[in-house]
Amino acid sequence: GPHLEGDIHHDENWHLSGVFGFTNDRYRLAQLHYHxxxxxxxxxxxxxNGNSFPAELHMVHHNMKYSNLSDAVGKEGGIAVLGILLRVGNNESAVEALLTSLAENTTAPPV
Known part of the structure; x- marks a missing residue:
């Protein structure tokens, strides 16, 4: 289906740890995409539980022992993807606040 994708510029503050099977490794947020x-x-x-959702957010991280997402793809423990199932609602959620903050602090890549 339709999707939207964006790369994240490296920031040491955005990382994931405690990944099953790779608990000693740290993963840097590299990309967000939605379906x-x-x-x-x-x-x-x-x-x-057999239920589909209106949308899904994927937060793609690469293992920090690799320099970037491209280098990590295909390697054991190279990437970790956090998937968040989204519902339609009227209230601002934590995800919406995160996305608003990211949009306000995102720059377009050089052409």
């Missing part, structure tokens, strides 16, 4: 559908009930790539 969504054409209605408010389907669009996520994954299901929870």
């Amino acid at each position: 969504w559908g054409s209605n408010d009930s389907t669009g996520s790539e994954h299901y929870l």
